[in-house]
Amino acid sequence: MQKKPNNRLKLIHILILCVFSIFLNSGAKSQNTKHNYIHLETFDELQQFLSYQGDNFHLISAHRGGPENNMPENCIATFENTANHTPSILEVDPRYTKDSVVILLHDSSLERTTTGRGKVSDFTFDELSRLKLKDLNGNVADYGIPTLNEALQWAKGKAILLLDKKDVSIEKRLEIVEKNNAEAYTIISAYSFKDAKTCYNLNKNIMIQVFIGSPEKVLEFDNTEIPWSNIIAFVGHQQPEKKEVIDMIHKRGAICIMGTSRNLDLLISNGEVKDIESLKKDYEDLLKLGIDALETDIPVQLSKILTLTTEESTKHKYLH
DSSP: OOOOOOHHHHHHHHHHHHHHHHHHHHHHHHHHOOOOOBOOOSHHHHHHHTBOOSSOOOEEEEGGGOOBTTBOTTOHHHHHHHHTTSOEEEEEOEEEOTTOOEEEOSSSBSTTTBSOOSBGGGSOHHHHTTOOBBOTTSOBOSOOOOBHHHHHHHHTTTOEEEEOOTTSOHHHHHHHHHHTTOGGGEEEEESSHHHHHHHHHHOSSOEEEEEOOSHHHHHHHHTTOOOGGGEEEEEESSOOSOTHHHHHHHHTTBOEEEEOTTTHHHHHHTTSOSOGGGGHHHHHHHHHHTOOEEEESOHHHHHHHOOOOOTTSGGGGGBO
16 A cells, blocks of 8 residues: 655655755855954954055055945944955944943044934933944934944954044053954054053053154154054144155054045045046055055045055965
8 A cells, every 4th residue: 555645744855955055155255254364363464454565565544434325324234344355454433421431433423424413421321322323415214323432342363443533542441452352453652752652551562553644753752661563643634744654664664655535535525526547646646655554535446546565575475
């Protein structure tokens, strides 16, 4: 007598095949996702990665994380998007809530970048966590306001975070970095040599961005007793008047970073120039001048037109 088919067994087989198919498709999708991570495990590696070695190694520093359409500024999803296109320093903006939680938000008020209204400092983190972020065009995205802790946890093995000041002291920013054991992939911005000295005296294993825009400032920094191996030098938002300052900084083993967010980038973001390719030479001329890192509002677009590094660079081993 012929046995009747076991319908339950058939159903189990079908379910197994479906799950297996989903797993394979998911794996294929993740393999096709491109990441440009900077993988650093120690402070010594960060120092080496950010030192000047004269090997034509250049970096992009994504201002406010590199916002785009549907990708708000100071948002972890935006950091991931930037990292999908280019190895990056991600410049972010720590700010206090009413109950002293350090979040990432550029403005002191909520209207431009979130669905809220009023001053950030008037709301607790619990209240702010109910808001959504907006992109550059004011479109509401399905992302909330991140804390600095969350950003530091995300960045490990992926990117370098550059912590701007806003209303959070250099001591507090350093404290949060230390609690997250994030010295291997964090730079703290100092707006004065005094703040830089405070930060270095508290922790010798920290990279600091210092504003050094002239030969005189280079010589002044020499007297701070902070090793040049602990700093990157921000030379300004315009090409330095004297190339000498770049050469002096390089001679001391440090790299130079310059902002293009207030000049060249504006030609693109304001629509004055439609095709970024037409500005390629302008950006390349800055690199040829000796600028090692460009702080930009358009990191994804720049990554498509600039050759930032080659496999011959000793620093290439840190890129994944």
